[in-house]
Every structure is written in structure tokens, then in C-alpha cells.
Amino acid sequence: MDNKIKKVDLIFENVDYLEVLERSFKRSQDEIILDIIDSGLRGRGGAGFPTGLKWKFAKNEEAEQKYVICNADEGEPGTFKDREILTQVPDKVLAGMALCGKATGANEGYIYLRGEYNFLLPSLLSSIEKFHDQLKQLNFDFTIHIKSGSGAYVCGEETALMESMEGKRGEPRNKPPFPTTAGYLGQPTSINNVETLVFALMIAKEGPTKFKEMGTFDSRGSKVFSVSGDTPKAGIYELELGMSLEDFVNEFGDGDTKAVQIGGASGFCVARKHFKETVIGFEGIPTGGSMMLFNSTRSMFNILNDYLEFFEEESCGQCTPCRVGCQQLLKGIEAVKRGIKPPSYLDELQKLSETMKLASKCGLGQSAPNPFNSIINNFREEIIY
Amino acid sequence: MSPYKVSLKINNLSVSVDEGTTILEAARKLNFKIPTLCHHDDLCVAGNCRVCVVEQVGNRVLPASCATPVSEGMEILTNSMKVRQARKHIIELLLSEHNAECTICYKNGNCELQELSNEYRTGNRMFLDVLKKSAVDISSPSIEKDDSKCIRCQRCVRTCSQLQAVSALGVINKGKDMKISTFLNKPMNDVVCTNCGQCVNRCPTAALVERNYIDQVFDAIYDPKKFVVVQTAPATRVAISEEFGMGPNRSTGKMVAALRRLGFDKVLDTDFTADLTIMEEGTELLTRLKEALVDGKNVALPMMTSCSPGWIKFQEHIFPELLDNLSTCKSPQQMFGPLAKTYYAEKINKNPADMVVVSIMPCTAKKYEADRPEMRGSGYKDVDFVLTTREMGMMIKQAGIDFEKLSDEKYDSILGESSGAAVIFGNTGGVMEAAIRTAYEIVTGREVPFTNLNIKPVRGMEGIKEASVKIKDVKPEWSFLEGVELKVAIAHGLSNAKELMTSVKNGTANYHFIEVMGCPGGCIGGGGQPIPTNMEIRKKRAAAIYEEDEKMTIRKSHENPEVQEVYASFLHKPLGHRSHDLLHTHYTAKKRY
Numbered sequence A: 001m002d003n004k005i006k007k008v009d010l011i012f013e014n015v016d017y018l019e020v021l022e023r024s025f026k027r028s029q030d031e032i033i034l035d036i037i038d039s040g041l042r043g044r045g046g047a048g049f050p051t052g053l054k055w056k057f058a059k060n061e062e063a064e065q066k067y068v069i070c071n072a073d074e075g076e077p078g079t080f081k082d083r084e085i086l087t088q089v090p091d092k093v094l095a096g097m098a099l100c101g102k103a104t105g106a107n108e109g110y111i112y113l114r115g116e117y118n119f120l121l122p123s124l125l126s127s128i129e130k131f132h133d134q135l136k137q138l139n140f141d142f143t144i145h146i147k148s149g150s151g152a153y154v155c156g157e158e159t160a161l162m163e164s165m166e167g168k169r170g171e172p173r174n175k176p177p178f179p180t181t182a183g184y185l186g187q188p189t190s191i192n193n194v195e196t197l198v199f200a201l202m203i204a205k206e207g208p209t210k211f212k213e214m215g216t217f218d219s220r221g222s223k224v225f226s227v228s229g230d231t232p233k234a235g236i237y238e239l240e241l242g243m244s245l246e247d248f249v250n251e252f253g254d255g256d257t258k259a260v261q262i263g264g265a266s267g268f269c270v271a272r273k274h275f276k277e278t279v280i281g282f283e284g285i286p287t288g289g290s291m292m293l294f295n296s297t298r299s300m301f302n303i304l305n306d307y308l309e310f311f312e313e314e315s316c317g318q319c320t321p322c323r324v325g326c327q328q329l330l331k332g333i334e335a336v337k338r339g340i341k342p343p344s345y346l347d348e349l350q351k352l353s354e355t356m357k358l359a360s361k362c363g364l365g366q367s368a369p370n371p372f373n374s375i376i377n378n379f380r381e382e383i384i385y
Numbered sequence B: 001m002s003p004y005k006v007s008l009k010i011n012n013l014s015v016s017v018d019e020g021t022t023i024l025e026a027a028r029k030l031n032f033k034i035p036t037l038c039h040h041d042d043l044c045v046a047g048n049c050r051v052c053v054v055e056q057v058g059n060r061v062l063p064a065s066c067a068t069p070v071s072e073g074m075e076i077l078t079n080s081m082k083v084r085q086a087r088k089h090i091i092e093l094l095l096s097e098h099n100a101e102c103t104i105c106y107k108n109g110n111c112e113l114q115e116l117s118n119e120y121r122t123g124n125r126m127f128l129d130v131l132k133k134s135a136v137d138i139s140s141p142s143i144e145k146d147d148s149k150c151i152r153c154q155r156c157v158r159t160c161s162q163l164q165a166v167s168a169l170g171v172i173n174k175g176k177d178m179k180i181s182t183f184l185n186k187p188m189n190d191v192v193c194t195n196c197g198q199c200v201n202r203c204p205t206a207a208l209v210e211r212n213y214i215d216q217v218f219d220a221i222y223d224p225k226k227f228v229v230v231q232t233a234p235a236t237r238v239a240i241s242e243e244f245g246m247g248p249n250r251s252t253g254k255m256v257a258a259l260r261r262l263g264f265d266k267v268l269d270t271d272f273t274a275d276l277t278i279m280e281e282g283t284e285l286l287t288r289l290k291e292a293l294v295d296g297k298n299v300a301l302p303m304m305t306s307c308s309p310g311w312i313k314f315q316e317h318i319f320p321e322l323l324d325n326l327s328t329c330k331s332p333q334q335m336f337g338p339l340a341k342t343y344y345a346e347k348i349n350k351n352p353a354d355m356v357v358v359s360i361m362p363c364t365a366k367k368y369e370a371d372r373p374e375m376r377g378s379g380y381k382d383v384d385f386v387l388t389t390r391e392m393g394m395m396i397k398q399a400g401i402d403f404e405k406l407s408d409e410k411y412d413s414i415l416g417e418s419s420g421a422a423v424i425f426g427n428t429g430g431v432m433e434a435a436i437r438t439a440y441e442i443v444t445g446r447e448v449p450f451t452n453l454n455i456k457p458v459r460g461m462e463g464i465k466e467a468s469v470k471i472k473d474v475k476p477e478w479s480f481l482e483g484v485e486l487k488v489a490i491a492h493g494l495s496n497a498k499e500l501m502t503s504v505k506n507g508t509a510n511y512h513f514i515e516v517m518g519c520p521g522g523c524i525g526g527g528g529q530p531i532p533t534n535m536e537i538r539k540k541r542a543a544a545i546y547e548e549d550e551k552m553t554i555r556k557s558h559e560n561p562e563v564q565e566v567y568a569s570f571l572h573k574p575l576g577h578r579s580h581d582l583l584h585t586h587y588t589a590k591k592r593y
């Protein structure tokens, strides 16, 4: 492996999680949270919110009941790392949840499991049973349940997820209030991605320093990537953050990489000419893990068309900019392709996509324009002709 | 404790408001209008249309002003370039999936989407047409549902679940196919919908409207063979003025004059049968109490009012086990119909087959009620057509009548006289108050012990009200009621009704008599009333109703001379044989979805 790409092994490493928990349970909530803040860990589910801060907000709320949720909806196209984590190291995920419970003062946790991952249920349930016994030994009151997802992409959005958990239609809520104030059943809730929880456990194990030393100022630590598309090395890799896309493509490309879609359908498409200056991380292009490589045989029109079809279907449909905007972007590029609308219509659509980013109710509609804009900006001719 | 104050700037003007206030409300305080669509003062926040977005200095996105509470030091711009662009896009997007055919649309001139596009549209359509084809659902006798006019604001969904606890309407599908639907997409007449029309009253477009019968009524009026009588419900007379930009106002005399000019052969009053209802229902209550207290019979108590057909259908679907508690009295509208086609027809020497009874109602459920198979006591369809207050407004406009300039006129007689007790039927608590005014006096021989007959404890907009009246020094024939404390409860809006019924069902409630009106505020807030309706407007209409009551010479139903006349010469006595045939009905359990 090229030395510019640094492989890391924190997530899948087998550790004595009970020892970590035993030690952590003896510490104060603030001590645990301070370590997480100090480590610079940011959420691995996509939005990248500082995890320690999230925990602190939840901890500071006064409430009878608080919750921890592990977001295992993993709906972003091209992402399959959470499945792997839940398969290989489920105990570390459970321990991460208990740690979060301790830090925030919650005694109940839920795993929101993507419907397609129901095959994991039996093994997860037995892990949970074992884990509950272990917690009893440690004298820590924390119960974990699993809720099966309902199959919509938008249900990965944290507030839609909670609506869905409450048995309602999975429509995102207005924010504020944020989940740390009023989340599941209106109670303070810290919701974290599967991978985030495991990193939190590892930080509790080893202290913040080791994690902080990896990556860049804005993007500390490492990250699990799901590599797919035109690559001879499709699969799951934990890599240190902050590498350039050029280094990444040198490692994973097939020698003919024309573009990389970073962050799945709601992410950005980067063209070859920008590989060098593109940093993979929060200061550059963040990703929930998905890295999809395209070589020169691919039609960017088709790729964009696929993404827009996805959003047109997967928008929850409640808010105007997203519900109708996604339809307009899709119909729009088709109309331009067929000559029904002039190429300049793409400029109108780019203005519309700005409105979608600014005025949509949730992250789905706010990020649906990302592939649109980045593909139009880089491959305009492929869309028009 | 006074609420915490928050200071912020809107368009560079400072304002200080209570914590928890939304940006939208704060802007209103400064007289900045922010357009809205999904927002409705009566409903919980949705934040889904996004037309109310504003710019917040320092915020990456444009927050929805209806859904975002103010925070200290916030700087808001309600009309920046970014906001204008977004707003215009959003309106254009809505229009791109809209069956925009304003000139032939029922809501033309009273449509919030149209109003917004009037304000913002520059001309050509900006985006491609993404309208989905759909058939209009006209299965319900009360409500038309046209998805091609729907902007998916979910006001109807929130109305039906939050205010009415019916949840006949919900959201199905996602993405481009998301739409408002019934259970399994069944037609509106085949689901739990109560026809209350509260959704219709809150729909900003023509996606939900009342079934309109104006043309049929004009046809009848102009048919020389037909003798067309019209009856007007209590709540219409304080709201029709709104259709002519005059706000909620007492306008009984003008309304009568307008109806006469429209060509109705006789202008009569549902208030008359409201008084009659009190005689029947009051007697029914006293009878039930006697059966329970003296005869030890197992009669259904508490007795519940039955004037509100939305409420009746709700009970038939949701609490079929309590159907025996409902008074068997028909609603005043449906008491009027058969009386008109029997007693009145005879009196004026008309063949009931040639008579057409039209009612003007604040209500869409009354359209359904008139169609019920039980409502043919006269041998004919008792009430032929039911129009809402809004439809009456349209007829008056179409006929070129200048409502504002009309001089007051009086109802025709007989079936036109009424008491103050009848007009307050329009308000929540009104039937209760009217019933107590009469029943107390029947039992004790004295007027109710409330200043100026105004029974204040049963008035007001609280969702569920409770009151009790101690009955003392009764007439000898009512000795079994001596010392009894008559306990009553009042609910308006079906979610309040549901709460009250749940406690009745669980046996935790201990009342003798319950009044329920299906709509918030009672009939003055009915689904057929002028749009918009909100708390402020309901309160004004309610005040006008009480004013009307105070101005009446007769304040008690049993003192209505025409009611006395009808008993003397036709019905003979309350709950008598003829009453039973014409004025009472029965109910049927219905399925729960």
C-alpha cells in the first residue's frame, strides 16, 4: 500500500470492551465527555457533528428519561460499512452505546436497524442478551432494544428515524428542538452512527491523544470507507482521514478513473482534474464512508439520472423544495438532453438547486443538489449532448 | 411568572417578544407579513410548505419562520434577495405540480395559492409540468376531494387528527407520489369521515371543497311548479357578513332580505325548530331522569345531544356502544324538513311533492344528514338541498344583490319565530344553556338563577366544560328531582368529544346531560362557515350570537308562541305520537375505519 494512504485498525480490532466500560463507569460523566470532545471525534453518519458536544448537550438536559440511539439505518447508496461493523464487532457497538448512556445519563438504548439487515437480528439479539448479563455484573443499569427500519432512505435522518420509532410516518421534524433536547418520545436523545459509537469506545479505551494524532485539524482520526464502483479493490477499509483524493485513486482506481462520487448519492462528484486538491475530510469533501469510482466508460448523464431518480423516490415528500425540486432536476436534465429545453435551462436548475439547499426542511433535500451541481459543473457537455 | 423576553431584530427593527414565539409571530408584531401556506392558527406547526422561509444572519440555511422559535440577538431578514428567490421558486414548484385552472376553479378568488401566485408570479412558467393525473372523488354528499389541486400542506391531515381525532385523512407514499389519502385509498363516503368539513375550511386550495348545490337550488327557485322554502341555521346569521368583507356581525335582517330577493317563496328559520328541539329534548331528558330515579329503569345516561350530524356519525363509528345515550331527537334542520312538508304544507295548502326545502347551514355534515335514509319522515326527502353559509354568499353575489346595503327584513310565519335560546344553539354550550333555561323552569316554575338568564359556566371556548345546577323547591309533579344536582358537560370539536366519551365509557364521568358539537366553537366554527375561520373569528361570531340572544324579546324556547301553536294544533305534546314519527330518529353502528 502507498504510504500516503494509512490503514488503521481501530474499529475491527478485538478489545476487552468490558474492561473499558468498567473503567469508564468509575469516571464522571464530564470526564468521559471531555475525552471525546478532546479527541475531535465527529459523527461518522455524514453530518459530522462533534460527538462530544452532542453528548454534553444531552447530559445537560434535565429529564426523567433519556435515550441513546444507534443509527444503523445505513441507507446511503454505496455504503455498507455499518453492516460489516455490526457483523464483526457487535459487542463494541453495544459497549459504545452503554458508554454514551453513562455519559449522558440514559438507561435505555435502541438500535435502529435497516430493514434489509434483519438477517443480523438473531445474532444481534444474542449479543445483546449476553451484554445485558455483563452489564449486570458491572452493576450498570442499561437496556438495549432493536427496532427494525421501515425501508425508506429518509428514515436514516435522525428525526424521521425517531418518528418512525414512535410508529408514525417517517417524516423529518422541524429543528429546533434538536434530539438532544427533545428526541425519541420527546425525551433528550443522543443519536449516533454505528461507527461513531465504536470510535467513542476506542477513545475511552486509549485516551484522546492517539485518535487526535491521526488525521487533520478538522478531521481527526480514521474512518471506515466503503469502496465500490470501477475498482479492483472493492471493499471496506479503515483509513486515516485527510488524504488527498489523488492518493486515494492511486490506491484504489483501475488506472482509468474519471470521477469519484464521495459520500454516496447525497455527496459530491469530483472529476479527475480536481483529484489533487481534493481532501477527503470535513475541510474538503466529507463522507459517511461511500467512495464510488467511475472510469471513462461511464456516462455521467446516466449516473446523475440514477441519483436523481433515487431522490425523486426517496424524498419523504412533505416539503416543497425537495419533493418538487427533485422531480424538476430529473425532468430538467432529461428535457435538456432531448433538446426540449435549451442548455441554459441547466443554469435555471442550478439556481433552483440553491433554493433546495437553503429552504428544504431536512438534510435530504438540502444535499440532493450536491451530485447535481458537481456533475453539471464538471461534466456539463455530457449532460447536454 | 411572566414569560422570559427575547430581543431580536427583524429587517433591522428591534422587537422584544415572549420566549417561544415564532419568527412568524414576531414579524407580525412588527407588521411584516410573511407568506404562509401550511401554517394555520388552529393547528400544530408543520413547517412543510417552506414558503415562509426567512434569512437568519449567520445561518447556513433559511429557517421556516412558522416553525422556528426566536432566540436572543437573532437577526432576521424577511425579504432579502435569497428569501425572494427561494419563495418565488417554491411558489413556482407548487404551481408546476398543480392543476392550475383558476378561471374554472371553485376556489377562484378565495384561494391562498392563487393569492400568493398573484403576488409573486412574473409570467411564464419557470418549470416543467409535473402534475399527476387523478380523478376527483365526489363519492361523499358533503365533500369533494381533488388531488390535482392539492399542495400537500397537510392542513387537512392535522385538522382531522388533531382537532377532530378522526384521522380519516392521512399521507401515503413518498417522494413524487406522496399524497393525501383515506384508509386504503377508499372513497370518502366509505371511510370514517364525519363530513364535518373542518378540513375543507382549512384547505388553502380547491383540493377539498364542499359539494356545491347552488345550481340545483336556482333551478328549483325558477321552476314555477315548485314552492321553495328556505330555513337558516343560527350560526349563519353572524357569519354571512364575512362573505361580503364586513367581518363577523349580526346580520339576520339582511340575510332574510337577501334570501327573499333570491326568490325563495318563504324565508323561515331553523331557530324555530331549535326551540322545538328544546321542548322535545328537554322532555326526553326529564323522562329519562324519571325512569332512572323513580322507576329504577336501566336507561342510558348521561343523555347526549344529537344536533350535530358530524358528531352523530363520529359516535356511530367510534363509540357505537354509546348510541343509546344519544337523544333520539333529530337535528333542528331535520325537524324542520318534515314539519314543513306536513304541518306547514297543509297550512298553506301545498302538495308536499311540489315543495322544496332548502337549508342554509354552517355545516357540511348536514348535507350528508339530509341524505340519510331515516330522514324521510314526511314521506318525501324532508330536506332537499343543504347549502353552506359560503354557498349562500355565492348565490347572493351571483344574483347581484348588494348585501351591505340591504335593509333588515323579518322571517315569514309560521316556522319563522324564535327565541334567544334558539340562536345560541350556534355556540358551544348553547343547546345546554337553552335546555337548562327551559327544563329548570318546567321543574321549578322559576327562571334559572343566573343574571339575565345568561348561564355563564356553560359558555366559552374551553374544550370540555363542566357545570352543575342544584334543583330546589320543585313543583309537586317533579318531586323526585328535589335537591338533585344536575351535572352537565359540554364538548366541542371531536377530539374533545373523544376525550369526554372515553371517560363516559370508562365510567369515570358522572353526568346527567352532555352537549357535543362536532366543530370547534360549535356551529359558529362549522365546516361550512366562511374561510378563514380561526380562534379570533370564532370568538367574534360567538359574541355576536350572545348579543343576538340578549336583543331578542323571547329568551326561552317554551315561550316561543309559534312553538306553542304547533303543539296546540298539530303535535299535541312533546314526545307524542306525531313527534315520534316526524321529529325523532335512531342510529346505526358503523365500521371503524
Ligand SMILES: Cc1cc2nc3c(=O)[nH]c(=O)nc-3n(C[C@H](O)[C@H](O)[C@H](O)COP(=O)(O)O)c2cc1C
Binding pocket: A042, A043, A044, A045, A046, A047, A048, A049, A051, A071, A072, A073, A074, A075, A076, A153, A154, A155, A156, A157, A158, A159, A191, A192, A193, A194, A196, A197, A362, A363, A364
Ligand atoms: C436523508 C438522510 C439519511 C441519513 N441516513 C443516515 C444513516 O443511514 N445512518 C446514519 O448514521 N446517519 C444517517 N443520517 C444522518 C443522521 O441524521 C444523523 O446525523 C446521524 O445519525 C448522527 O450520528 P453521527 O453524529 O454519529 O453521525 C442521514 C441523514 C439524512 C439527512
Ligand code: SF4
Binding pocket: A154, A171, A172, A314, A315, A316, A317, A318, A319, A320, A322, A323, A360, A361, A362, A363, A364, A365, A366
Ligand atoms: S427535505 Fe425532502 S426528505 Fe427532508 S423533509 Fe423535505 S421532503 Fe422530506
Ligand code: SF4
Binding pocket: B098, B099, B100, B101, B102, B103, B105, B106, B107, B108, B109, B111, B112, B113, B114, B149, B205, B206, B207
Ligand atoms: S386551487 Fe387555487 S390556484 Fe388552483 S386552480 Fe383553484 S383557484 Fe387556482
Ligand code: SF4
Binding pocket: B149, B150, B151, B152, B153, B154, B155, B156, B157, B180, B199, B202, B203, B204, B205, B207, B208
Ligand atoms: S387537501 Fe388541501 S389541506 Fe389537505 S394537503 Fe391538500 S391542499 Fe393541503
Ligand code: SF4
Binding pocket: B143, B159, B160, B164, B166, B167, B168, B169, B192, B193, B194, B195, B196, B197, B198, B199, B200
Ligand atoms: S370532513 Fe371532518 S372527518 Fe372528514 S376528513 Fe374532513 S376533517 Fe376529517
Ligand code: FES
Binding pocket: B035, B036, B037, B038, B039, B046, B047, B048, B049, B050, B051, B052, B053, B064, B065, B066, B067
Ligand atoms: S408556512 Fe411555514 S413552512 Fe409552511
